[in-house]
Amino acid sequence: MFVGQRAAEGFAISLWDKAESAEAYNRGTYPQVEKILATVVEGAPQVETYDVACSTFHKIAAAVAV
Numbered sequence: 884m885f886v887g888q889r890a891a892e893g894f895a896i897s898l899w900d901k902a903e904s905a906e907a908y909n910r911g912t913y914p915q916v917e918k919i920l921a922t923v924v925e926g927a928p929q930v931e932t933y934d935v936a937c938s939t940f941h942k943i944a945a946a947v948a949v
Contacts, residue, residue, distance in 0.1 A: 898935070905932075 886893040899905040920928060
């Protein structure tokens with residue numbers, strides 16, 4: 884989670900390997916997270932979905948395996 888200097892705004896990023904995993908999180912876990920956030924966040928959090936266009940994550944995993 885990232886929070887601005889005045890703590891008025893923040894955002895979090897979740898990366899998923901499969902759309903099905905993200906959908907399962909949204910159905911099962913996210914509602915619980917939203918309830919916890921309700922105690923410290925005004926209003927409903929905005930959820931946006933993006934596709935990863937370029938990643939070097941596979942290079943990190945390969946380096947660790949060596």
